Amino acid sequence: MGVEIKVDDLTKSFGKQLIWGDVSLTIPAGEICVMLGPSGTGKSVFLKTLIGLIKPDKGSILIEGTDIASCSEKDLYEIRKLFGVLFQDGAMFGSMNLYDNVAFPLREHTKKSESEVRDVVMEKMDLVGLVGAEDKLPGEISGGMRKRAGLARALVLDPEIVLFDEPDSGLDPVRTAFLNQLIVDLNAQIDATFLIVTHDINTARTVPDNIGLLYHRHLAMFGPREMLLSSEEPVVRQFLNAQKVGPIGMSEEKDADELAAEQGQELPPLPPIPMQLDPSNGIPRRTQRAPGEWCRDNGVTPPPGSFESSNAGLAPGA
Amino acid sequence: MSSLTASRALAPVGAAGKLFAFALDVGRALFRRPFQLREFLQQAWFIASVTIVPTALVAIPFGAVIALQVGGLIKQFGAQSFTGSASVLAVIQQAAPIGTALLIAGAGGSAIAADLGARKIREELDAMMVLGIDPIHRLVVPRVLACMLVAFFLNGMVSVVGVAGGYVFNVVLQDGTPGAYVASFTALAQLPDLWIGLFKAIVFGLIAAIVASYKGMNAGGGPKGVGDAVNESVVITFLLLFVANFVLSMIYLQIVPPKTG
Numbered sequence: 001m002g003v004e005i006k007v008d009d010l011t012k013s014f015g016k017q018l019i020w021g022d023v024s025l026t027i028p029a030g031e032i033c034v035m036l037g038p039s040g041t042g043k044s045v046f047l048k049t050l051i052g053l054i055k056p057d058k059g060s061i062l063i064e065g066t067d068i069a070s071c072s073e074k075d076l077y078e079i080r081k082l083f084g085v086l087f088q089d090g091a092m093f094g095s096m097n098l099y100d101n102v103a104f105p106l107r108e109h110t111k112k113s114e115s116e117v118r119d120v121v122m123e124k125m126d127l128v129g130l131v132g133a134e135d136k137l138p139g140e141i142s143g144g145m146r147k148r149a150g151l152a153r154a155l156v157l158d159p160e161i162v163l164f165d166e167p168d169s170g171l172d173p174v175r176t177a178f179l180n181q182l183i184v185d186l187n188a189q190i191d192a193t194f195l196i197v198t199h200d201i202n203t204a205r206t207v208p209d210n211i212g213l214l215y216h217r218h219l220a221m222f223g224p225r226e227m228l229l230s231s232e233e234p235v236v237r238q239f240l241n242a243q244k245v246g247p248i249g250m251s252e253e254k255d256a257d258e259l260a261a262e263q264g265q266e267l268p269p270l271p272p273i274p275m276q277l278d279p280s281n282g283i284p285r286r287t288q289r290a291p292g293e294w295c296r297d298n299g300v301t302p303p304p305g306s307f308e309s310s311n312a313g314l315a316p317g318a
Numbered sequence: 319m320s321s322l323t324a325s326r327a328l329a330p331v332g333a334a335g336k337l338f339a340f341a342l343d344v345g346r347a348l349f350r351r352p353f354q355l356r357e358f359l360q361q362a363w364f365i366a367s368v369t370i371v372p373t374a375l376v377a378i379p380f381g382a383v384i385a386l387q388v389g390g391l392i393k394q395f396g397a398q399s400f401t402g403s404a405s406v407l408a409v410i411q412q413a414a415p416i417g418t419a420l421l422i423a424g425a426g427g428s429a430i431a432a433d434l435g436a437r438k439i440r441e442e443l444d445a446m447m448v449l450g451i452d453p454i455h456r457l458v459v460p461r462v463l464a465c466m467l468v469a470f471f472l473n474g475m476v477s478v479v480g481v482a483g484g485y486v487f488n489v490v491l492q493d494g495t496p497g498a499y500v501a502s503f504t505a506l507a508q509l510p511d512l513w514i515g516l517f518k519a520i521v522f523g524l525i526a527a528i529v530a531s532y533k534g535m536n537a538g539g540g541p542k543g544v545g546d547a548v549n550e551s552v553v554i555t556f557l558l559l560f561v562a563n564f565v566l567s568m569i570y571l572q573i574v575p576p577k578t579g
């Protein structure tokens with residue numbers, strides 16, 4: 001039914017360069033979360049820290065009572081069986097065809113017979129729409145197919161937590177839309193905890209239950225989708241609406257001169273909050289909240305036109 | 319500033335320590351079940367296939383040069399009857415393991431470093447760890463064992479080809495007596511010489527595979543990082559091999575008395 005991830009006071013630096021510090025958040029069980037951030041803010045490092053590929057300098061990551069940041073190598077390999085991870089380029093094993101790639105975790109970790117393996121693999125291949133491509137090598141297929149194959153492999157051990165490292169990078173808008181729909185459908189189906197790392201704001205606006213924003217070496221904000229989309233906080237507002245006006249500059253931070261020049265410049269109004277993406281069968285997910293619920297509960301007036309269509313307020317050209 | 323120079327001066331110590339720690343990890347994973355037999359056989363076959371022909375081609379001139387050099391020197395001493403023995407000793411004790419090692423490092427090791435390096439930058443190794451599989455156990459151990467096995471057999475091949483090459487050159491070019499060349503084999507050479515040659519080859523195979531795997535698994539920074547890793551692994555392996563050869567030869571010469579008469 002999904003597992004909660006509790007991150008407390010996490011800090012990581014490479015040499016003297018601080019990547020991010022004091023990151024504390026709780027990723028609720030079974031929900032879809034998106035971690036956003038400008039390029040180079042250590043989103044992928046954060047993801048790799050969550051699975052114990054990178055050791056943080058400080059802090060803890062609690063999953064089912066085990067602290068990933070400090071547990072032994074043996075416990076780490078054990079706890080990783082709860083995870084499915086989709087890497088940026090799919091990270092398929094180049095020497096195996098897609099079928100063997102997807103079957104690999106089953107053959108290594110379970111005592112299933114070849115025919116049982118075949119059933120599971122074909123089920124997952126069907127889920128991501130790759131039936132018929134089992135015999136292809138990863139080098140022979142497109143980036144989008146590699147990602148879907150990587151997703152099939154990530155799902156094969158029925159994970160409780162699925163991490164996506166930039167699922168939409170390098171995909172065209174149509175494929176991105178299909179992949180986002182697939183993510184939502186999957187969550188409805190397997191109820192696992194999903195964390196998506198991306199800088200695609202369309203994904204961030206429509207897919208998740210919660211959004212986090214990494215900026216300037218710290219976690220700027222983490223909370224329900226509607227909270228961030230209706231937020232007036234300059235960084236959050238600038239990033240989620242893809243605007244040039246705000247504290248984020250071309251190279252991480254704007255300098256004082258640039259900020260002074262922007263003083264008094266009128267901020268464009270907040271665009272309407274779009275509807276959350278529904279599963280394709282129309283039945284809401286277990287953790288999905290009714291549109292506008294958070295806003296009503298917290299007395300926030302959403303921008304005019306909110307919750308009227310699923311692509312409301314998309315950034316122009318994005 | 320002083321701390322900066324200190325850390326810079328100590329950097330090689332850190333690198334050596336990490337390599338050693340990696341070797342210990344490999345040693346520990348060596349005994350973990352299940353043994354990856356399939357990967358081991360594939361790798362052994364692969365390493366053998368990229369090293370056999372170059373090794374044979376290197377062994378012939380190697381044996382010939384030693385035969386010519388030793389033959390010429392020995393003629394000056396007037397001890398032609400020992401030509402065969404001296405060149406056999408040189409080939410089996412030194413030339414064969416070193417020749418084997420250079421090719422294992424140059425052909426096999428570079429292939430291992432490139433393969434693991436490419437897997438590293440494509441995040442395949444990360445993916446493997448996330449799937450709960452230790453790449454050291456799954457990929458490195460079979461490669462290390464395969465390298466040692468192939469080094470062992472290649473050493474045998476270099477010995478045979480080198481001695482045969484030396485024989486041909488001595489008899490054909492230096493007008494040596496075929497019978498005397500063969501008959502003198504056992505005059506100076508003895509069985510432990512063969513053992514130390516084989517032992518050296520296995521150790522060199524181990525070093526080459528460990529360094530190549532370490533460098534490959536720690537490649538970074540995109541395709542250029544893989545190229546650098548391959549380059550560094552070959553250079554470091556060569557350095558280590560010559561040091562190891564020196565140490566092993568010295569110990570051997572100390573504990574095994576030379577054959578007299």
